[in-house]
């Protein structure tokens with residue numbers, strides 16, 4: 219590569235296609251408590267309480283539930299030219315979008331990245347009121363900000379190399395003793411990740427995560443869904459992650475898109491931040507308390523669209539699947555020689 223990559227600051231917003239805007243609004247606004255920056259008959263623009271850009275999530279009405287864009291903010295407007303040159307040299311589809319192509323977002327470069335994902339780079343965006351201390355409008359489950367994207371992709375090392383080319387670094391990963399890489403967490407902002415790579419059939423969106431400050435806010439969301447008799451929207455957790463150490467909850471929105479609510483993880487900003495590698499057989503890697511990972515968490519993910527709005531074909535993962543190799547983990551007793559009452563089951 220001769221072209222320099224854009225200087226990515228962080229994951230910044232996602233655009234999801236949803237089939238029922240009203241049902242999605244009830245979930246993302248009434249249950250998750252996101253703030254509506256703007257809404258019309260076609261789309262709702264949402265942000266979390268600490269965010270001052272126009273939105274971090276766009277819900278756009280459409281026929282097929284899918285991911286329309288993952289957007290990263292870059293440090294300056296000049297980085298848009300770098301992005302355009304970098305991706306044209308990579309030979310992928312590149313589009314320059316004028317300011318306002320997405321409400322609240324300035325000029326942008328949107329691509330189909332080498333992993334098959336619709337990705338946008340932008341710098342300018344409309345500023346709106348930051349509700350950090352508007353405790354008069356925070357609900358008991360208040361979310362602070364968008365934290366990360368998690369993408370399902372067949373070849374994790376190839377995806378890791380691609381994101382390292384963009385200046386992302388690995389904070390944690392999951393491997394086995396043959397060197398198969400099952401997942402990796404990569405960052406630009408000094409936290410555990412802006413994007414996580416989950417080995418699986420892809421390109422598909424595994425989840426979008428919002429951070430919140432307190433575990434009790436996650437517990438309130440669970441209680442709220444219970445009160446609505448919508449406990450079926452709770453897919454996994456609440457629990458404590460091994461990787462990242464964050465307290466977590468996964469919920470599924472009315473279209474099945476997966477949203478994670480995640481208390482803050484840890485600082486990774488020093489250049490010699492140690493990488494943590496977990497053994498795929500460690501049953502505390504994904505849940506620090508050793509609770510099993512529900513099968514749907516491994517199998518389900520959202521389709522992604524190309525730049526013409528057509529769903530991308532999904533490519534099967536060729537290497538071993540984590541859900542097939544977690545013998546001795548995911549609910550089993552820790553190791554054969556450890557007395558373990560957890561009988562568990564192989565997912």
Ligand SMILES: O=S(=O)(O)c1ccc(O)c(O)c1
Pocket residue numbers: 366368414427459460461462464478480503504505
């Ligand atoms: O389940 S893991 O502990 O591997 C995990 C860690 C961080 C995340 O954001 C996540 O989605 C999953």
Ligand SMILES: [Fe+2]
Pocket residue numbers: 366368414425427478480
């Ligand atoms: Fe996550």
